[in-house]
Amino acid sequence: DGGITQSPKYLFRKEGQNVTLSCEQNLNHDAMYWYRQDPGQGLRLIYYSQIVNDFQKGDIAEGYSVSREKKESFPLTVTSAQKNPTAFYLCASSIDIADTQYFGPGTRLTVL
Amino acid sequence: GESVGLHLPTLSVQEGDNSIINCAYSNSASDYFIWYKQESGKGPQFIIDIRSNMDKRQGQRVTVLLNKTVKHLSLQIAATQPGDSAVYFCAESPNTGGFKTIFGAGTRLFVKA
Numbered sequence: 001d002g003g004i005t006q007s008p009k010y011l012f013r014k015e016g017q018n019v020t021l022s023c024e025q026n027l028n029h030d031a032m033y034w035y036r037q038d039p040g041q042g043l044r045l046i047y048y049s050q051i052v053n054d055f056q057k058g059d060i061a062e063g064y065s066v067s068r069e070k071k072e073s074f075p076l077t078v079t080s081a082q083k084n085p086t087a088f089y090l091c092a093s094s095i096d097i098a099d100t101q102y103f104g105p106g107t108r109l110t111v112l
Numbered sequence: 113g114e115s116v117g118l119h120l121p122t123l124s125v126q127e128g129d130n131s132i133i134n135c136a137y138s139n140s141a142s143d144y145f146i147w148y149k150q151e152s153g154k155g156p157q158f159i160i161d162i163r164s165n166m167d168k169r170q171g172q173r174v175t176v177l178l179n180k181t182v183k184h185l186s187l188q189i190a191a192t193q194p195g196d197s198a199v200y201f202c203a204e205s206p207n208t209g210g211f212k213t214i215f216g217a218g219t220r221l222f223v224k225a
Contacts, residue, residue, distance in 0.1 A: 004155075006155075031210065031211075033211065035215075040120055040217055041217050042201065042214070042215040042216050042217045042218075043156075043215040045211065048211045050211075056211075058211070090155055090156070094210060096210070097210045097211055098207045098210040099210060100146060100158065100161060101210070101213060102158060103148075103155035103156045103157070104155050105154055105155045106153070106154065106155045108153070
Protein backbone atom coordinates (compact mmCIF):
# COMPACT_ATOMS: atom_id res chain seq x y z
CA ASP A 1 0.00 0.00 0.00
CA GLY A 2 1.96 3.00 -1.28
CA GLY A 3 1.67 6.49 0.06
CA ILE A 4 2.89 9.26 2.30
CA THR A 5 2.47 9.01 6.05
CA GLN A 6 2.87 11.69 8.67
CA SER A 7 2.97 11.24 12.39
CA PRO A 8 1.64 12.13 14.78
CA LYS A 9 -1.74 13.43 13.60
CA TYR A 10 -1.97 15.84 16.56
CA LEU A 11 0.95 17.24 18.55
CA PHE A 12 0.90 19.49 21.58
CA ARG A 13 4.03 21.15 22.90
CA LYS A 14 4.95 23.81 25.40
CA GLU A 15 6.44 27.09 24.23
CA GLY A 16 10.22 26.95 23.95
CA GLN A 17 10.43 23.24 23.15
CA ASN A 18 11.70 21.82 19.89
CA VAL A 19 9.47 19.25 18.21
CA THR A 20 10.04 16.91 15.27
CA LEU A 21 7.36 15.94 12.77
CA SER A 22 7.76 12.72 10.85
CA CYS A 23 7.17 12.22 7.11
CA GLU A 24 7.73 8.90 5.33
CA GLN A 25 6.96 7.86 1.76
CA ASN A 26 7.24 4.52 -0.01
CA LEU A 27 6.51 5.87 -3.48
CA ASN A 28 10.20 5.91 -4.45
CA HIS A 29 9.92 9.67 -5.01
CA ASP A 30 13.13 11.67 -5.13
CA ALA A 31 11.67 15.02 -4.09
CA MET A 32 10.01 15.84 -0.78
CA TYR A 33 8.53 19.03 0.63
CA TRP A 34 7.22 20.59 3.83
CA TYR A 35 4.41 23.14 3.84
CA ARG A 36 2.64 25.10 6.49
CA GLN A 37 -1.10 25.76 6.20
CA ASP A 38 -2.83 28.53 8.15
CA PRO A 39 -6.57 29.28 8.05
CA GLY A 40 -7.65 31.05 4.89
CA GLN A 41 -4.20 30.99 3.29
CA GLY A 42 -2.51 29.03 0.56
CA LEU A 43 0.20 26.52 1.40
CA ARG A 44 3.58 28.07 2.17
CA LEU A 45 6.78 26.20 1.42
CA ILE A 46 9.11 25.67 4.39
CA TYR A 47 11.80 23.38 2.98
CA TYR A 48 12.21 21.05 0.04
CA SER A 49 14.61 18.29 -0.88
CA GLN A 50 15.44 17.34 -4.43
CA ILE A 51 17.38 14.22 -3.53
CA VAL A 52 18.88 12.38 -0.57
CA ASN A 53 21.36 14.43 1.48
CA ASP A 54 20.24 17.65 -0.17
CA PHE A 55 17.66 20.21 0.95
CA GLN A 56 16.89 23.87 0.30
CA LYS A 57 15.05 26.61 2.16
CA GLY A 58 11.62 27.55 0.98
CA ASP A 59 9.78 30.81 1.53
CA ILE A 60 9.39 30.55 5.32
CA ALA A 61 12.34 28.46 6.57
CA GLU A 62 13.19 30.57 9.63
CA GLY A 63 12.70 28.63 12.84
CA TYR A 64 12.60 25.24 11.09
CA SER A 65 15.18 22.59 10.23
CA VAL A 66 15.12 19.38 8.18
CA SER A 67 17.26 16.41 7.28
CA ARG A 68 17.18 13.97 4.38
CA GLU A 69 19.39 11.03 5.32
CA LYS A 70 17.15 8.47 3.62
CA LYS A 71 15.16 8.71 0.41
CA GLU A 72 11.92 7.76 2.13
CA SER A 73 12.17 10.07 5.14
CA PHE A 74 12.12 13.87 5.51
CA PRO A 75 11.59 14.90 9.15
CA LEU A 76 10.87 18.52 10.07
CA THR A 77 11.98 20.07 13.37
CA VAL A 78 10.08 23.09 14.60
CA THR A 79 12.50 24.94 16.85
CA SER A 80 11.90 27.39 19.67
CA ALA A 81 13.01 30.14 17.28
CA GLN A 82 9.78 29.79 15.28
CA LYS A 83 7.64 32.70 16.50
CA ASN A 84 4.21 31.29 15.69
CA PRO A 85 4.47 27.51 15.29
CA THR A 86 0.81 26.57 15.79
CA ALA A 87 -0.38 25.42 12.35
CA PHE A 88 -1.25 22.45 10.15
CA TYR A 89 1.90 20.97 8.61
CA LEU A 90 1.79 19.08 5.33
CA CYS A 91 4.46 16.90 3.79
CA ALA A 92 4.44 16.15 0.06
CA SER A 93 6.53 14.20 -2.40
CA SER A 94 6.95 14.06 -6.17
CA ILE A 95 8.78 11.83 -8.60
CA ASP A 96 11.29 14.60 -9.16
CA ILE A 97 11.64 18.28 -8.30
CA ALA A 98 9.54 19.43 -11.27
CA ASP A 99 6.64 17.00 -10.96
CA THR A 100 3.16 16.93 -9.45
CA GLN A 101 3.16 16.81 -5.66
CA TYR A 102 1.16 14.33 -3.61
CA PHE A 103 0.40 15.07 0.02
CA GLY A 104 0.40 13.26 3.32
CA PRO A 105 -2.48 13.50 5.83
CA GLY A 106 -0.89 16.34 7.83
CA THR A 107 0.11 17.01 11.44
CA ARG A 108 -1.67 19.63 13.50
CA LEU A 109 0.80 21.24 15.90
CA THR A 110 -0.48 23.29 18.80
CA VAL A 111 1.94 25.16 21.01
CA LEU A 112 0.51 25.91 24.44
CA GLY B 113 -3.19 32.02 -6.75
CA GLU B 114 -5.90 33.64 -4.72
CA SER B 115 -5.43 35.06 -1.27
CA VAL B 116 -8.57 35.75 0.69
CA GLY B 117 -7.40 36.25 4.25
CA LEU B 118 -9.03 34.42 7.11
CA HIS B 119 -12.30 33.54 5.40
CA LEU B 120 -12.52 31.38 2.31
CA PRO B 121 -15.09 32.00 -0.42
CA THR B 122 -17.94 29.57 0.00
CA LEU B 123 -20.12 27.84 -2.55
CA SER B 124 -23.28 26.09 -1.44
CA VAL B 125 -25.04 23.73 -3.87
CA GLN B 126 -27.89 21.26 -3.75
CA GLU B 127 -27.05 17.60 -4.05
CA GLY B 128 -27.32 16.55 -7.67
CA ASP B 129 -26.63 20.00 -9.08
CA ASN B 130 -23.43 20.90 -10.91
CA SER B 131 -20.76 22.95 -9.11
CA ILE B 132 -18.38 25.46 -10.64
CA ILE B 133 -15.38 26.59 -8.60
CA ASN B 134 -13.25 29.41 -9.95
CA CYS B 135 -9.63 30.38 -9.54
CA ALA B 136 -7.72 33.41 -10.79
CA TYR B 137 -4.04 32.62 -11.12
CA SER B 138 -1.29 35.17 -10.86
CA ASN B 139 1.59 34.29 -13.18
CA SER B 140 1.17 34.52 -16.94
CA ALA B 141 4.26 32.30 -17.28
CA SER B 142 2.53 29.41 -15.48
CA ASP B 143 2.40 26.35 -17.67
CA TYR B 144 0.78 23.74 -15.49
CA PHE B 145 -2.29 23.86 -13.26
CA ILE B 146 -3.65 21.46 -10.67
CA TRP B 147 -6.84 21.20 -8.67
CA TYR B 148 -6.70 19.67 -5.19
CA LYS B 149 -9.51 18.68 -2.82
CA GLN B 150 -8.96 18.97 0.92
CA GLU B 151 -11.40 17.55 3.43
CA SER B 152 -11.42 18.92 6.96
CA GLY B 153 -8.33 17.84 8.93
CA LYS B 154 -6.83 15.90 6.02
CA GLY B 155 -4.13 16.41 3.42
CA PRO B 156 -4.93 17.69 -0.10
CA GLN B 157 -5.85 15.10 -2.72
CA PHE B 158 -4.94 15.53 -6.39
CA ILE B 159 -8.09 15.78 -8.53
CA ILE B 160 -7.08 16.80 -12.03
CA ASP B 161 -4.41 18.76 -13.87
CA ILE B 162 -4.09 20.64 -17.14
CA ARG B 163 -1.23 21.99 -19.23
CA SER B 164 -1.30 25.44 -20.78
CA ASN B 165 -1.51 24.00 -24.29
CA MET B 166 -5.02 22.77 -23.48
CA ASP B 167 -8.18 24.67 -22.60
CA LYS B 168 -10.27 21.78 -21.30
CA ARG B 169 -9.68 18.43 -19.67
CA GLN B 170 -12.20 15.95 -18.35
CA GLY B 171 -11.98 13.38 -15.62
CA GLN B 172 -14.54 11.32 -13.80
CA ARG B 173 -17.36 13.80 -12.97
CA VAL B 174 -14.88 16.68 -13.09
CA THR B 175 -13.86 19.07 -15.86
CA VAL B 176 -11.16 21.72 -15.70
CA LEU B 177 -11.33 24.75 -17.99
CA LEU B 178 -8.40 27.06 -18.60
CA ASN B 179 -8.66 30.59 -20.02
CA LYS B 180 -5.15 31.90 -20.43
CA THR B 181 -6.31 35.24 -21.80
CA VAL B 182 -7.81 36.25 -18.47
CA LYS B 183 -5.68 33.91 -16.32
CA HIS B 184 -8.69 32.00 -15.09
CA LEU B 185 -9.16 28.38 -14.16
CA SER B 186 -12.38 26.63 -13.22
CA LEU B 187 -13.34 23.23 -11.85
CA GLN B 188 -16.73 21.84 -12.74
CA ILE B 189 -18.16 18.98 -10.70
CA ALA B 190 -21.12 17.17 -12.24
CA ALA B 191 -23.97 15.82 -10.11
CA THR B 192 -22.43 17.05 -6.86
CA GLN B 193 -22.62 14.62 -3.95
CA PRO B 194 -22.36 15.15 -0.17
CA GLY B 195 -18.91 13.52 -0.29
CA ASP B 196 -17.75 16.38 -2.50
CA SER B 197 -18.00 18.81 0.43
CA ALA B 198 -14.47 20.08 0.98
CA VAL B 199 -12.09 22.96 0.27
CA TYR B 200 -10.92 23.02 -3.34
CA PHE B 201 -7.81 24.93 -4.30
CA CYS B 202 -5.91 25.48 -7.47
CA ALA B 203 -2.16 25.45 -7.92
CA GLU B 204 0.01 26.88 -10.68
CA SER B 205 3.55 26.10 -11.75
CA PRO B 206 5.93 27.31 -14.45
CA ASN B 207 6.70 23.74 -15.47
CA THR B 208 5.00 20.52 -14.35
CA GLY B 209 4.88 21.06 -10.62
CA GLY B 210 7.60 20.92 -8.02
CA PHE B 211 8.96 23.49 -5.65
CA LYS B 212 7.87 26.49 -7.71
CA THR B 213 4.21 25.55 -7.36
CA ILE B 214 2.02 28.34 -5.95
CA PHE B 215 -1.13 27.30 -4.11
CA GLY B 216 -4.32 29.30 -3.82
CA ALA B 217 -6.21 29.60 -0.53
CA GLY B 218 -9.22 27.74 -1.89
CA THR B 219 -13.01 27.73 -2.00
CA ARG B 220 -15.17 25.87 0.48
CA LEU B 221 -17.90 23.75 -1.15
CA PHE B 222 -20.98 22.83 0.89
CA VAL B 223 -23.35 20.25 -0.56
CA LYS B 224 -26.87 20.33 0.81
CA ALA B 225 -28.68 17.01 0.92
